[in-house]
Amino acid sequence: MHNISVIGAGTMGNGIAHVFAMTGYPVALIDIAQDALDRGLATIAKNLDRMVAKGTIGEADKAATLARISLHTDLASGVSQADLVVEAATENMALKLDIFSRMDAEAPAHAILASNTSSISITKIAAATKRPSQVIGMHFMNPVPVMKLVEVIRGYATSNETCSAIMELSGKLGKTPVEVNDYPGFVANRILMPMINEAIYALFEGVAGVEEIDTVMKLGMAHPMGPLQLADFIGLDVCLAILKVLHEGFGNPKYAPCPLLVNMVTAGRLGAKSGEGFYVYTPGSKELVISGSFRK
Numbered sequence: 204m205h206n207i208s209v210i211g212a213g214t215m216g217n218g219i220a221h222v223f224a225m226t227g228y229p230v231a232l233i234d235i236a237q238d239a240l241d242r243g244l245a246t247i248a249k250n251l252d253r254m255v256a257k258g259t260i261g262e263a264d265k266a267a268t269l270a271r272i273s274l275h276t277d278l279a280s281g282v283s284q285a286d287l288v289v290e291a292a293t294e295n296m297a298l299k300l301d302i303f304s305r306m307d308a309e310a311p312a313h314a315i316l317a318s319n320t321s322s323i324s325i326t327k328i329a330a331a332t333k334r335p336s337q338v339i340g341m342h343f344m345n346p347v348p349v350m351k352l353v354e355v356i357r358g359y360a361t362s363n364e365t366c367s368a369i370m371e372l373s374g375k376l377g378k379t380p381v382e383v384n385d386y387p388g389f390v391a392n393r394i395l396m397p398m399i400n401e402a403i404y405a406l407f408e409g410v411a412g413v414e415e416i417d418t419v420m421k422l423g424m425a426h427p428m429g430p431l432q433l434a435d436f437i438g439l440d441v442c443l444a445i446l447k448v449l450h451e452g453f454g455n456p457k458y459a460p461c462p463l464l465v466n467m468v469t470a471g472r473l474g475a476k477s478g479e480g481f482y483v484y485t486p487g488s489k490e491l492v493i494s495g496s497f498r499k
Contacts, residue, residue, distance in 0.1 A: 204372055208233060208285040208310075210278065210302060212243030215319055216291035218347025221247045222376050224271040225264070225348075231273050233281035240274040247272065250348055278302075282310040287372070289341055291319040294444050299323060300331040307332035315365055317341040321441070322392050322448040325358035325385045335360035339369050342389065343378075345437070353378045358385050387452030392445050399442055400461055402430035406481075406497065407463040413481045413497045431481040432491065434464075435474030443468045 205228065209220045212234040220232045220243070234240045251265040260268075275281035282288050288306050292298055299318060306316050316338045318328055329338035340356025353373040357366055366382065373380035383390045402416050411419070417429020426433075434442050443465065449458035467473075467480065472494075474480030483492045 204286040204315075204368065205229070206231070206284045206286050208282045208288040209291060210234075210281070210288065210306070211291035211293075211319075212239045213291065213293075214246075214345060215343060215347060217243035217246050218345065219289055219291055219319065219343055220272055221250060221268070221348050222343075222378075224268045225251075225260075226376050227271070229271050229273070231275050231281040231285065233275045233278055235276060237274075237276055240276065244269070244272065244274065278305055279309040282306055282314070285310050285314045287315045287317060287369075289317045289319060294321060294323065294441055296323055296327070299328055303328050303331045303338070307334060315339065315368060317369065319343055322388050322445040324387070324452075325356045325361070329358045329360055336362040337365050339365050340385070340389070341369060341373070342391065344391075351377070351379045352391075353380045354389050354391055355380045355382050356385055356389050357382065388445060388449045393449065396442060396445050396449060397458065399430045399434045399437075400446055400458075400464065403434070403461040403464050406431065407461050413493050435480035435482055435484075437474070438476055439464060439472065439474045439480050440468050 207223045207228045208231040209216050210233045212232055220230045224230045232240060232243060248269060251268060254260045255262060255265055288310050290299065290302050292302055299320065303316060310316065316332060318325065318340050319342055320340060321342055325338060325340040329335035332338055335358065338358055339361050340354065342354035342356060344350035344352045355366065355369050355373065370380045370382060387393065388396060405411060405416055406413060413431050417431050420426045420429045443460050446458055446460040471477060472479050475484045478484050479494055481494055481497060483494055
């Protein structure tokens with residue numbers, strides 16, 4: 204496997220492109236908007252600058268990594284030489300099905316098609332292609348350059364050869380791959396999202412405040428980040444979308460999203476990316492300030 208294509212230049216997409224390029228792979232980074240590509244490349248450069256400042260890599264490594272990344276607004280040209288295409292678009296079923304149908308039509312016949320989806324069925328995505336045995340989930344964790352885990356999700360038709368190739372490739376990236384089967388939420392989000400949802404319910408029902416809930420989980424359970432802060436970091440809209448997938452997929456009321464979460468997303472309070480969620484986020488500041496809606 205030599206040439207890598209990544210579809211989507213957002214937080215996950217540029218992180219995935221970063222790790223592949225830094226490992227030595229030529230990467231075609233694809234997005235419909237040139238400004239999104241420019242922002243993605245700027246983020247990669249900024250993250251590489253941090254690594255240079257820490258002495259993890261040298262200036263020559265940074266330059267070589269950036270030189271391996273090409274930018275494309277046309278999907279067909281971006282995947283034409285790919286051995287692996289990783290889709291990292293928005294967590295939307297219709298969008299992913301459309302992208303995979305187009306990837307299948309344009310990528311070489313031997314190419315593996317992977318999705319970075321955090322919850323959507325790989326089996327359903329694979330059904331939009333004529334190569335379901337070569338479709339797999341490759342769920343990286345955020346921030347991609349730092350986090351070691353890759354959830355490798357086998358769809359119903361994913362072949363042993365495809366799975367073995369992606370497990371091996373993930374190891375070459377310095378990641379720890381874990382093979383899981385294709386059920387709603389896989390493993391990571393099937394466990395994580397109900398915990399986050401329960402934390403929101405605890406706030407909604409007045410059991411404790413934002414800071415208290417996060418402190419209990421940080422100090423009592425040794426979590427590096429409290430569940431409400433983590434929800435802000437992931438994006439409350441993303442949390443809601445995953446909970447809906449779990450709720451619809453299993454038909455179990457325990458996965459029903461908390462009404463407070465639904466209302467916050469409806470109001471546009473999506474967490475760090477919108478500037479406010481359970482906390483307020485000021486550009487350039489790392490101080491955590493509880494949102495006025497939740498102050499006592």
